[in-house]
Amino acid sequence: MPETLHEQLMRMASHVRDPQRHAPPPGIEARRLAVYRQLFFGNVESLLAGSFPVIRASLGTLRWRALVEAFYADYRSHTPLFTELGGEFVAFLEQGVKVGHPMPLWLAELAHYEWVEGVLLLSDSSDPPHDPEGDLLEGIPLLSPLAWPLAYRWPVSDIGPDYQPHEAPAQPTLLLVRRDADLRVRFSRLAPLAHALLASLQAHHWAGRQHLERLSEAVAVDSATLLPQGLALLENLRAQGVLLGTRA
Structure with missing residues:
Protein backbone atom coordinates (compact mmCIF):
# COMPACT_ATOMS: atom_id res chain seq x y z
CA MET A 1 0.00 0.00 0.00
CA PRO A 104 30.36 18.68 32.62
CA LEU A 105 28.09 18.64 35.65
CA TRP A 106 27.64 22.41 35.53
CA LEU A 107 26.23 22.37 31.99
CA ALA A 108 22.51 22.78 32.80
CA GLU A 109 23.10 25.60 35.29
CA LEU A 110 25.39 27.50 32.93
CA ALA A 111 22.77 27.14 30.19
CA HIS A 112 20.11 28.59 32.49
CA TYR A 113 22.44 31.46 33.41
CA GLU A 114 23.04 32.30 29.74
CA TRP A 115 19.37 31.86 28.85
CA VAL A 116 18.13 34.30 31.50
CA GLU A 117 19.83 37.26 29.84
CA GLY A 118 17.98 36.74 26.57
CA VAL A 119 14.64 36.21 28.31
CA LEU A 120 14.87 39.53 30.15
CA LEU A 121 16.21 41.33 27.10
CA LEU A 122 13.17 40.28 25.02
CA SER A 123 10.59 40.47 27.82
CA ASP A 124 7.53 42.62 27.21
CA SER A 125 6.34 42.37 30.82
CA SER A 126 4.59 45.43 32.15
CA ASP A 127 4.60 46.66 35.73
CA PRO A 128 1.59 45.57 37.83
CA PRO A 129 -0.44 48.28 39.60
CA HIS A 130 1.64 49.64 42.48
CA ASP A 131 2.36 52.60 44.73
CA PRO A 132 5.94 53.73 44.09
CA GLU A 133 6.02 55.61 47.41
CA GLY A 134 4.32 52.88 49.47
CA ASP A 135 5.42 51.91 52.97
CA LEU A 136 7.76 48.96 52.47
CA LEU A 137 7.32 47.70 56.03
CA GLU A 138 3.54 47.83 56.36
CA GLY A 139 2.69 47.42 52.67
CA ILE A 140 3.44 44.48 50.40
CA PRO A 141 6.72 45.13 48.55
CA LEU A 142 6.45 44.48 44.82
CA LEU A 143 9.39 42.98 42.99
CA SER A 144 9.88 44.17 39.42
CA PRO A 145 9.01 41.47 36.84
CA LEU A 146 12.36 42.36 35.24
CA ALA A 147 14.40 41.49 38.34
CA TRP A 148 15.08 37.85 39.21
CA PRO A 149 17.01 36.47 42.19
CA LEU A 150 18.98 33.37 41.15
CA ALA A 151 20.86 30.67 43.06
CA TYR A 152 23.26 28.14 41.51
CA ARG A 153 25.37 25.32 42.94
CA TRP A 154 28.11 26.09 40.43
CA PRO A 155 29.98 29.40 39.92
CA VAL A 156 28.25 30.02 36.59
CA SER A 157 29.43 33.63 36.29
CA ASP A 158 33.07 32.46 36.32
CA ILE A 159 32.91 29.33 34.15
CA GLY A 160 34.40 29.57 30.67
CA PRO A 161 37.04 28.03 28.42
CA ASP A 162 39.79 28.81 30.95
CA TYR A 163 37.92 27.78 34.11
CA GLN A 164 35.89 24.59 34.27
CA PRO A 165 35.56 23.27 37.85
CA HIS A 166 35.09 19.57 38.54
CA GLU A 167 33.48 20.02 41.98
CA ALA A 168 30.85 22.48 43.13
CA PRO A 169 32.10 24.89 45.81
CA ALA A 170 30.76 24.78 49.35
CA GLN A 171 28.90 28.07 48.92
CA PRO A 172 26.27 28.65 46.22
CA THR A 173 26.47 31.47 43.69
CA LEU A 174 23.73 33.98 44.52
CA LEU A 175 22.88 36.52 41.85
CA LEU A 176 20.41 39.21 40.92
CA VAL A 177 19.71 39.70 37.23
CA ARG A 178 17.69 42.71 36.13
CA ARG A 179 16.94 44.78 33.06
CA ASP A 180 17.51 48.47 33.56
CA ALA A 181 15.64 51.35 31.98
CA ASP A 182 18.36 51.57 29.31
CA LEU A 183 17.38 48.01 28.23
CA ARG A 184 20.68 46.55 29.42
CA VAL A 185 20.64 43.32 31.39
CA ARG A 186 22.90 43.38 34.43
CA PHE A 187 24.05 40.67 36.82
CA SER A 188 25.20 41.38 40.37
CA ARG A 189 26.21 39.16 43.26
CA LEU A 190 24.00 38.98 46.33
CA ALA A 191 24.77 38.42 49.98
CA PRO A 192 22.86 35.46 51.46
CA LEU A 193 20.47 37.70 53.41
CA ALA A 194 19.66 39.86 50.38
CA HIS A 195 19.02 36.78 48.26
CA ALA A 196 16.80 35.24 50.95
CA LEU A 197 14.78 38.45 51.16
CA LEU A 198 14.35 38.70 47.38
CA ALA A 199 13.39 35.03 47.11
CA SER A 200 10.82 35.56 49.86
CA LEU A 201 9.41 38.61 48.07
CA GLN A 202 9.16 36.57 44.89
CA ALA A 203 7.36 33.69 46.59
CA HIS A 204 5.01 35.39 49.06
CA HIS A 205 2.69 38.41 49.08
CA TRP A 206 3.47 39.42 52.66
CA ALA A 207 4.01 42.82 54.23
CA GLY A 208 7.65 43.84 54.40
CA ARG A 209 7.65 43.51 58.17
CA GLN A 210 6.46 39.90 57.91
CA HIS A 211 9.20 39.06 55.41
CA LEU A 212 11.84 40.45 57.74
CA GLU A 213 10.40 38.75 60.83
CA ARG A 214 10.42 35.39 59.03
CA LEU A 215 14.02 35.98 57.98
CA SER A 216 15.03 36.88 61.53
CA GLU A 217 13.61 33.56 62.71
CA ALA A 218 15.43 31.67 59.95
CA VAL A 219 18.84 33.19 60.78
CA ALA A 220 18.23 33.27 64.55
CA VAL A 221 18.66 37.03 64.84
CA ASP A 222 16.47 39.24 67.01
CA SER A 223 13.87 40.94 64.83
CA ALA A 224 14.48 44.30 66.52
CA THR A 225 18.07 44.10 65.27
CA LEU A 226 17.21 42.91 61.78
CA LEU A 227 14.29 45.23 61.04
CA PRO A 228 16.31 48.48 60.60
CA GLN A 229 18.86 46.70 58.40
CA GLY A 230 16.11 45.01 56.43
CA LEU A 231 14.22 48.25 55.87
CA ALA A 232 17.41 49.92 54.64
CA LEU A 233 17.89 47.02 52.22
CA LEU A 234 14.31 47.32 50.96
CA GLU A 235 14.72 51.05 50.39
CA ASN A 236 17.99 50.47 48.55
CA LEU A 237 16.30 47.90 46.30
CA ARG A 238 13.53 50.40 45.54
CA ALA A 239 16.11 53.06 44.66
CA GLN A 240 17.70 50.64 42.20
CA GLY A 241 14.36 49.80 40.58
CA VAL A 242 14.44 46.21 41.79
CA LEU A 243 11.38 46.96 43.89
CA LEU A 244 8.65 49.00 42.22
CA GLY A 245 7.11 50.04 45.53
CA THR A 246 4.16 48.33 47.18
CA ARG A 247 1.23 46.47 45.69
CA ALA A 248 -1.76 48.67 44.99
Whole structure:
Protein backbone atom coordinates (compact mmCIF):
# COMPACT_ATOMS: atom_id res chain seq x y z
CA MET A 1 0.00 0.00 0.00
CA PRO A 2 1.46 3.39 -0.94
CA GLU A 3 2.53 5.56 1.95
CA THR A 4 0.37 8.54 2.75
CA LEU A 5 1.87 12.01 2.50
CA HIS A 6 1.87 12.25 6.29
CA GLU A 7 3.85 9.03 6.66
CA GLN A 8 6.35 10.17 4.05
CA LEU A 9 6.82 13.52 5.79
CA MET A 10 7.27 11.84 9.20
CA ARG A 11 9.87 9.45 7.77
CA MET A 12 11.68 12.32 6.17
CA ALA A 13 11.59 14.38 9.37
CA SER A 14 12.92 11.44 11.41
CA HIS A 15 15.72 10.86 8.93
CA VAL A 16 16.69 14.53 8.84
CA ARG A 17 16.75 14.58 12.64
CA ASP A 18 18.83 11.43 12.99
CA PRO A 19 19.97 9.71 9.78
CA GLN A 20 21.90 7.06 11.74
CA ARG A 21 18.77 5.63 13.33
CA HIS A 22 16.07 6.33 10.76
CA ALA A 23 16.03 5.18 7.16
CA PRO A 24 15.18 7.76 4.49
CA PRO A 25 11.84 7.74 2.67
CA PRO A 26 12.04 5.96 -0.67
CA GLY A 27 12.43 7.87 -3.88
CA ILE A 28 14.46 10.84 -2.58
CA GLU A 29 18.13 11.23 -3.42
CA ALA A 30 20.53 10.98 -0.49
CA ARG A 31 22.18 14.18 -1.74
CA ARG A 32 18.94 16.12 -1.44
CA LEU A 33 18.23 14.75 2.02
CA ALA A 34 21.73 15.79 3.09
CA VAL A 35 20.98 19.34 1.92
CA TYR A 36 17.78 19.40 4.00
CA ARG A 37 19.64 18.16 7.07
CA GLN A 38 22.43 20.65 6.65
CA LEU A 39 19.94 23.48 6.27
CA PHE A 40 17.71 22.58 9.24
CA PHE A 41 20.48 21.50 11.59
CA GLY A 42 22.59 24.50 10.63
CA ASN A 43 19.78 26.89 11.54
CA VAL A 44 19.26 25.27 14.95
CA GLU A 45 22.98 25.13 15.69
CA SER A 46 23.42 28.77 14.71
CA LEU A 47 20.56 29.93 16.94
CA LEU A 48 21.87 27.97 19.91
CA ALA A 49 25.44 29.14 19.38
CA GLY A 50 24.24 32.74 19.52
CA SER A 51 22.27 32.11 22.72
CA PHE A 52 24.89 30.03 24.54
CA PRO A 53 28.31 31.36 23.46
CA VAL A 54 30.05 30.47 26.73
CA ILE A 55 28.90 26.86 26.59
CA ARG A 56 29.93 26.56 22.95
CA ALA A 57 33.40 27.96 23.66
CA SER A 58 33.82 25.87 26.82
CA LEU A 59 32.83 22.54 25.27
CA GLY A 60 34.81 22.91 22.06
CA THR A 61 33.69 22.03 18.56
CA LEU A 62 33.37 18.25 18.96
CA ARG A 63 31.37 18.17 22.20
CA TRP A 64 29.25 21.17 21.21
CA ARG A 65 28.20 19.55 17.94
CA ALA A 66 27.44 16.24 19.70
CA LEU A 67 25.29 18.09 22.22
CA VAL A 68 23.32 19.98 19.59
CA GLU A 69 22.87 16.80 17.54
CA ALA A 70 21.44 15.01 20.59
CA PHE A 71 19.05 17.90 21.21
CA TYR A 72 18.06 18.03 17.55
CA ALA A 73 17.51 14.27 17.31
CA ASP A 74 15.82 13.43 20.60
CA TYR A 75 14.11 16.45 22.14
CA ARG A 76 10.54 17.37 21.25
CA SER A 77 10.04 21.09 21.68
CA HIS A 78 6.76 22.47 22.99
CA THR A 79 6.87 25.67 20.96
CA PRO A 80 7.55 26.48 17.30
CA LEU A 81 8.95 29.94 18.13
CA PHE A 82 12.65 30.43 17.43
CA THR A 83 12.83 33.04 20.19
CA GLU A 84 11.94 30.31 22.72
CA LEU A 85 14.41 27.71 21.44
CA GLY A 86 16.87 28.61 24.19
CA GLY A 87 14.34 27.71 26.87
CA GLU A 88 13.72 24.36 25.20
CA PHE A 89 17.49 23.72 25.16
CA VAL A 90 17.68 24.48 28.89
CA ALA A 91 14.78 22.08 29.56
CA PHE A 92 16.58 19.41 27.52
CA LEU A 93 19.75 19.81 29.58
CA GLU A 94 17.85 19.79 32.87
CA GLN A 95 16.34 16.41 31.95
CA GLY A 96 19.80 14.89 31.69
CA VAL A 97 21.87 14.65 28.55
CA LYS A 98 22.61 11.39 26.76
CA VAL A 99 25.51 12.16 24.47
CA GLY A 100 28.40 10.03 23.30
CA HIS A 101 30.84 12.50 24.88
CA PRO A 102 31.12 13.22 28.63
CA MET A 103 29.50 16.50 29.60
CA PRO A 104 30.36 18.68 32.62
CA LEU A 105 28.09 18.64 35.65
CA TRP A 106 27.64 22.41 35.53
CA LEU A 107 26.23 22.37 31.99
CA ALA A 108 22.51 22.78 32.80
CA GLU A 109 23.10 25.60 35.29
CA LEU A 110 25.39 27.50 32.93
CA ALA A 111 22.77 27.14 30.19
CA HIS A 112 20.11 28.59 32.49
CA TYR A 113 22.44 31.46 33.41
CA GLU A 114 23.04 32.30 29.74
CA TRP A 115 19.37 31.86 28.85
CA VAL A 116 18.13 34.30 31.50
CA GLU A 117 19.83 37.26 29.84
CA GLY A 118 17.98 36.74 26.57
CA VAL A 119 14.64 36.21 28.31
CA LEU A 120 14.87 39.53 30.15
CA LEU A 121 16.21 41.33 27.10
CA LEU A 122 13.17 40.28 25.02
CA SER A 123 10.59 40.47 27.82
CA ASP A 124 7.53 42.62 27.21
CA SER A 125 6.34 42.37 30.82
CA SER A 126 4.59 45.43 32.15
CA ASP A 127 4.60 46.66 35.73
CA PRO A 128 1.59 45.57 37.83
CA PRO A 129 -0.44 48.28 39.60
CA HIS A 130 1.64 49.64 42.48
CA ASP A 131 2.36 52.60 44.73
CA PRO A 132 5.94 53.73 44.09
CA GLU A 133 6.02 55.61 47.41
CA GLY A 134 4.32 52.88 49.47
CA ASP A 135 5.42 51.91 52.97
CA LEU A 136 7.76 48.96 52.47
CA LEU A 137 7.32 47.70 56.03
CA GLU A 138 3.54 47.83 56.36
CA GLY A 139 2.69 47.42 52.67
CA ILE A 140 3.44 44.48 50.40
CA PRO A 141 6.72 45.13 48.55
CA LEU A 142 6.45 44.48 44.82
CA LEU A 143 9.39 42.98 42.99
CA SER A 144 9.88 44.17 39.42
CA PRO A 145 9.01 41.47 36.84
CA LEU A 146 12.36 42.36 35.24
CA ALA A 147 14.40 41.49 38.34
CA TRP A 148 15.08 37.85 39.21
CA PRO A 149 17.01 36.47 42.19
CA LEU A 150 18.98 33.37 41.15
CA ALA A 151 20.86 30.67 43.06
CA TYR A 152 23.26 28.14 41.51
CA ARG A 153 25.37 25.32 42.94
CA TRP A 154 28.11 26.09 40.43
CA PRO A 155 29.98 29.40 39.92
CA VAL A 156 28.25 30.02 36.59
CA SER A 157 29.43 33.63 36.29
CA ASP A 158 33.07 32.46 36.32
CA ILE A 159 32.91 29.33 34.15
CA GLY A 160 34.40 29.57 30.67
CA PRO A 161 37.04 28.03 28.42
CA ASP A 162 39.79 28.81 30.95
CA TYR A 163 37.92 27.78 34.11
CA GLN A 164 35.89 24.59 34.27
CA PRO A 165 35.56 23.27 37.85
CA HIS A 166 35.09 19.57 38.54
CA GLU A 167 33.48 20.02 41.98
CA ALA A 168 30.85 22.48 43.13
CA PRO A 169 32.10 24.89 45.81
CA ALA A 170 30.76 24.78 49.35
CA GLN A 171 28.90 28.07 48.92
CA PRO A 172 26.27 28.65 46.22
CA THR A 173 26.47 31.47 43.69
CA LEU A 174 23.73 33.98 44.52
CA LEU A 175 22.88 36.52 41.85
CA LEU A 176 20.41 39.21 40.92
CA VAL A 177 19.71 39.70 37.23
CA ARG A 178 17.69 42.71 36.13
CA ARG A 179 16.94 44.78 33.06
CA ASP A 180 17.51 48.47 33.56
CA ALA A 181 15.64 51.35 31.98
CA ASP A 182 18.36 51.57 29.31
CA LEU A 183 17.38 48.01 28.23
CA ARG A 184 20.68 46.55 29.42
CA VAL A 185 20.64 43.32 31.39
CA ARG A 186 22.90 43.38 34.43
CA PHE A 187 24.05 40.67 36.82
CA SER A 188 25.20 41.38 40.37
CA ARG A 189 26.21 39.16 43.26
CA LEU A 190 24.00 38.98 46.33
CA ALA A 191 24.77 38.42 49.98
CA PRO A 192 22.86 35.46 51.46
CA LEU A 193 20.47 37.70 53.41
CA ALA A 194 19.66 39.86 50.38
CA HIS A 195 19.02 36.78 48.26
CA ALA A 196 16.80 35.24 50.95
CA LEU A 197 14.78 38.45 51.16
CA LEU A 198 14.35 38.70 47.38
CA ALA A 199 13.39 35.03 47.11
CA SER A 200 10.82 35.56 49.86
CA LEU A 201 9.41 38.61 48.07
CA GLN A 202 9.16 36.57 44.89
CA ALA A 203 7.36 33.69 46.59
CA HIS A 204 5.01 35.39 49.06
CA HIS A 205 2.69 38.41 49.08
CA TRP A 206 3.47 39.42 52.66
CA ALA A 207 4.01 42.82 54.23
CA GLY A 208 7.65 43.84 54.40
CA ARG A 209 7.65 43.51 58.17
CA GLN A 210 6.46 39.90 57.91
CA HIS A 211 9.20 39.06 55.41
CA LEU A 212 11.84 40.45 57.74
CA GLU A 213 10.40 38.75 60.83
CA ARG A 214 10.42 35.39 59.03
CA LEU A 215 14.02 35.98 57.98
CA SER A 216 15.03 36.88 61.53
CA GLU A 217 13.61 33.56 62.71
CA ALA A 218 15.43 31.67 59.95
CA VAL A 219 18.84 33.19 60.78
CA ALA A 220 18.23 33.27 64.55
CA VAL A 221 18.66 37.03 64.84
CA ASP A 222 16.47 39.24 67.01
CA SER A 223 13.87 40.94 64.83
CA ALA A 224 14.48 44.30 66.52
CA THR A 225 18.07 44.10 65.27
CA LEU A 226 17.21 42.91 61.78
CA LEU A 227 14.29 45.23 61.04
CA PRO A 228 16.31 48.48 60.60
CA GLN A 229 18.86 46.70 58.40
CA GLY A 230 16.11 45.01 56.43
CA LEU A 231 14.22 48.25 55.87
CA ALA A 232 17.41 49.92 54.64
CA LEU A 233 17.89 47.02 52.22
CA LEU A 234 14.31 47.32 50.96
CA GLU A 235 14.72 51.05 50.39
CA ASN A 236 17.99 50.47 48.55
CA LEU A 237 16.30 47.90 46.30
CA ARG A 238 13.53 50.40 45.54
CA ALA A 239 16.11 53.06 44.66
CA GLN A 240 17.70 50.64 42.20
CA GLY A 241 14.36 49.80 40.58
CA VAL A 242 14.44 46.21 41.79
CA LEU A 243 11.38 46.96 43.89
CA LEU A 244 8.65 49.00 42.22
CA GLY A 245 7.11 50.04 45.53
CA THR A 246 4.16 48.33 47.18
CA ARG A 247 1.23 46.47 45.69
CA ALA A 248 -1.76 48.67 44.99
